[in-house]
Structures are given as C-alpha cells and as structure tokens.
C-alpha cells in the first residue's frame with residue numbers, strides 16, 4: 387500500500403527520502419515520487435514503476451534540506467507518471483502526498499472545476515492540493531486545516547509549501563503516521579521502517595490530529611486546533627530486523643526467524659510449572675472475558691486463518707461459543723452483537739481497512755473489543771479496548787509467515803488463560819503450556835530439514851493446480867498452505883477440510899496432481915489416511931505432512947515431510963512450516979518476485 391516519508395532538518399533531504407522510499411517498497415507500490423524544497427520553489431520528480439526509475443531522474447547531490455516522498459498503490463487512476471504523488475496545486479507552490487481515499491473526491495473535483503481549476507491527474511489527492519491552495523494565505527498549517535474540514539474519507543498526508551521552506555504539515559485520519567524525532571531534524575512516515583536508520587524516537591499520531599513539523603519543533607493539534615501533547619516513544623525494532631541479513635528474501639528470513647520470534651512472543655507470558663499464563667493486556671478485562679457468552683474472531687487472509695485456529699482453541703479450552711468471520715463480511719452484514727459478545731481483531735499490520743472497520747462496527751454495537759496485533763501503536767491496536775501484541779518484530783515479506791505462527795500462539799495463550807478461569811484443570815493447563823514451550827525448538831528442528839520442502843517444490847512447481855487437505859486444527863493450515871502457494875508462485879491452489887473433497891472437488895483430481903495432506907497423529911489420523919487413499923485411487927500425488935516416527939504414512943505418500951509430535955491444538959504451529967517452505971521454493975523456481983508478488987500489498991489499507 388502507499389507509503390509516506392518526509393524530512394526537514396540540516397542534512398540533504400533527497401538521500402533520506404530515497405532510502406525511506408526503499409524501506410517502504412515492501413508494502414507494494416506502482417509509482418513513486420518526491421518533492422524537494424529548493425530556494426523558494428518546489429522541485430517535483432515522479433514516475434510510474436520502480437524507485438530505481440525515479441532515481442534516474444534525480445540529482446542525488448541536490449542540496450535541499452526538506453522534502454516529502456511517496457510510494458503509490460493505484461486506487462484512483464492508473465499507475466502512471468502523472469498520477470504518481472506528490473500532487474501540486476496549479477501554481478506548483480503546494481505539494482501533497484497522501485495515503486488513503488478521499489470519499490467526496492467527485493464533489494470536490496466538480497466544485498473546483500467550476501472555479502476554473504484544471505485537473506492534470508485522475509487522483510483524489512490532486513483535489514486536496516488545489517483546495518489547500520485556495521485556503522492558503524501565508525500559513526500552511528491553517529490552510530491544510532481548512533481544507534481537511536471539507537474532506538471526508540481516510541487519509542494520512544504530508545504537505546509542503548515553497549513559501550515555508552522548512553515546514554511540513556502532516557495530518558492523520560484513518561491511516562498510520564508517525565513523526566521521527568532527531569537532533570535538529572524531524573521525519574514523518576507512514577511506517578517506522580522508513581525512518582529507523584535515522585531515529586528510534588517517535589511520536590505516533592492519532593486520527594483527527596495534525597502536526598506542523600520544523601527542524602526544531604513539532605506542534606501537534608487536533609483538526610480543530612486544540613493543542614495535543616504526546617509522549618515520545620521508542621521503536622522496539624533494530625535495523626537488522628528490516629534488512630536481509632544474508633538471506634535471499636525477507637520471506638525466507640522470516641520463516642527462519644520463527645523459532646526466535648515465537649520465543650519472543652512467549653517470553654514472560656507462560657509458566658509451565660504452575661500452569662499459568664500472564665497476559666498484561668487482559669488483566670483489566672479478565673472478568674468480562676470469562677463472563678463472555680460469545681467470541682467473534684475476525685481478520686483477513688492469513689490472519690483469518692489464524693483466527694480459525696483460534697476458534698477451535700477457544701471452543702476446546704474455554705468452552706464458550708466462538709465464530710470466525712471475514713472482517714470484510716462482518717462489517718457489512720448487520721451482525722448480532724450484544725453486551726456478552728467479545729470481538730477479537732487479528733492483524734499483523736494493525737492497519738487492514740476491513741478489519742479496522744469490523745472493529746469499529748463491533749464497538750459501536752457495544753462489544754468489548756480486543757486486538758491480536760503485531761505493529762505497536764497501529765490503528766487496530768489503538769482502537770481496541772485491550773489486546774495482546776505478537777512481539778515478533780517487523781514482517782517485511784508480503785506473504786505473512788512469522789505473524790501467522792505468533793497469532794496462533796497468542797490465541798493459544800488466550801485460550802489457556804481464559805480456560806483456566808473456567809473449565810481447564812491446572813494439570814491440563816500445565817501440560818498445554820509445557821508443549822507450547824517446546825514449539826520454538828521444534829520449529830528449529832523442522833527448519834534443519836528445510837531441504838525436504840525444496841525437493842517437493844522442485845518436483846511439482848510445474849503443476850498449475852494443487853490441493854491442500856486438513857482436518858480439525860489442520861484444516862485452517864490447509865487453507866493457509868494454499869494461500870501461501872497462490873500468492874507468491876501464482877499456482878492455483880485450493881485448501882479444503884479433507885472430508886469436503888468428496889462433495890465436489892474430488893472431480894479435480896487427475897494423474898500426478900499434487901495433493902498436500904496434513905496427516906499428523908491425533909484424533910483425525912484414521913480419517914485423513916482414508917482421504918489419502920481416496921486421492922491415490924484417482925492418481926493424485928500425495929505430499930504428506932506427518933508426525934515424526936510415522937512409518938506407515940511413507941507407504942501411502944510420494945513425499946513425507948515430518949514434524950515433531952505435539953498435542954493437536956498446537957499442531958498448526960508446526961505443520962504450517964513445511965507449507966511455507968514449499969510455497970517459497972516453488973515461487974523461486976518459477977522466477978516469481980517472492981517478497982513483492984504481483985498485485986499484492988503488505989498492508990491493505992483500502993477497501
């Protein structure tokens with residue numbers, strides 16, 4: 387999705403803006419641009435395509451010490467040079483970069499055209515630039531404020547004006563924005579990754595807030611000019627977390643980070659001996675949570691798959707009715723919510739528009755809301771009544787990997803925490819936690835045999851259709867395995883609860899078709915081996931994910947990828963790892979851009 391970076395200080399701004407744009411690349415974009423403040427005039431450079439194309443247009447020795455930059459993900463208008471941001475007013479005096487969507491764009495455009503404004507682009511953002519210009523009377527902050535009162539929709543913006551060469555005005559309403567604090571300099575960005583190499587001190591802006599940013603000062607107010615005071619916070623991440631560190635791709639790095647990431651996620655939260663779980667975010671609402679009559683888990687994509695594992699965990703351990711809902715459906719379908727309903731939003735980025743909207747809807751209807759979120763200070767984290775962070779560091783690869791396992795781990799801890807306050811015995815909780823404690827080490831064991839998944843990918847990467855089958859806790863993992871494969875290798879894959887196969891999809895199976903079956907030990911084992919036999923009878927090639935020591939399965943499958951033994955509710959944390967690796971290697975073998983798959987963005991902040 388779109389990204390914003392801005393700099394005002396003592397150093398040449400351009401290299402800082404370009405580096406920031408590069409660090410925003412992972413979010414997905416189709417054009418990029420910068421505006422530099424040069425001797426009382428703005429110098430705008432922008433182009434469709436990669437940042438390297440933009441760079442060719444720039445004089446990297448340029449001296450200006452303030453500017454703004456943007457990576458655009460096309461929504462209003464095609465990804466062309468002219469639609470790229472920044473957008474300027476007619477005089478070229480004011481430039482705007484904008485994430486989000488202005489809803490009354492049509493009406494604004496019509497109004498401005500009637501006033502004689504000629505539009506050059508198809509974007510909603512250009513209307514904002516013209517509007518600010520109409521209000522400008524020597525005070526950029528004031529002009530932006532007046533313009534924003536005419537705007538409806540979601541936005542994060544940074545605005546500069548050639549008459550005020552060391553001022554950036556930023557505003558936020560529905561898109562992330564933070565201000566980086568340095569010595570004699572400030573940065574503004576939509577993502578901490580963009581500024582991390584310059585400062586770890588940040589001020590997170592909230593919806594409905596504006597900031598006038600100069601090298602030495604930040605003046606924050608509400609849109610209605612009421613002063614706002616915010617604490618400076620420290621970004622927890624290190625620079626190494628947003629760099630490749632010797633790996634070919636962020637996705638591979640993040641797959642391999644999972645033992646450590648899960649360790650970070652569990653650290654200080656579980657205690658096997660006493661069977662207790664400490665989740666600071668739940669302390670104040672534990673009473674309400676244990677009394678809840680219903681849980682609704684909501685999210686999108688991979689986060690939705692993690693939520694589905696959560697549904698199984700919650701019902702088994704807490705014994706409270708739980709449903710998983712696509713956030714995009716929930717927000718529009720007039721859901722029944724009463725004060726006994728708890729809605730839990732699951733999201734890596736904390737910025738996914740559908741999940742955020744579902745949450746707002748749930749809150750308005752009186753539900754207690756919780757977040758299971760990775761990005762600290764993100765919109766969902768702020769909007770929820772309470773929640774539990776993943777603490778797995780930034781996830782840069784577009785395909786979510788370590789966030790999935792951490793989301794499942796957090797939901798498992800929540801289930802055990804609340805289960806203990808209801809029906810779960812201390813002994814059962816202690817057993818569960820002991821098994822959970824082993825997970826990071828067990829993931830490391832699977833990763834030691836990562837080459838096995840590569841062999842599978844080499845054998846089947848040429849097939850255009852794959853099936854993924856699972857039952858019980860491994861049904862969501864089958865969905866997740868299929869999603870991983872399609873999103874990065876562009877192979878069509880379908881995930882199914884294995885028993886559903888006979889109701890239609892079995893017709894797809896043909897000689898040699900790769901069918902990944904999660905057939906780990908447990909209550910579903912006999913049923914799933916039965917499904918394997920059904921696939922084999924129709925010529926499908928079985929790639930089984932099985933529990934170490936299961937020799938029987940080797941007789942039924944072309945390939946077996948083994949995972950260590952763990953209780954069924956925790957199996958998704960292990961069985962997903964070989965599926966992430968298969969998808970990764972298949973994508974590499976097919977020459978796909980693993981970290982930036984076509985048509986996809988890291989964080990989907992538009993509907």
Ligand code: F6R
Pocket residue numbers: 685686687688689690732733734735736737738741784785786787869870873988989990
């Ligand atoms: C798939 C993937 C997406 C995200 C989804 C939700 O690998 O990354 O399906 O899981 O867009 O994103 P978050 O978790 O940021 O809300």
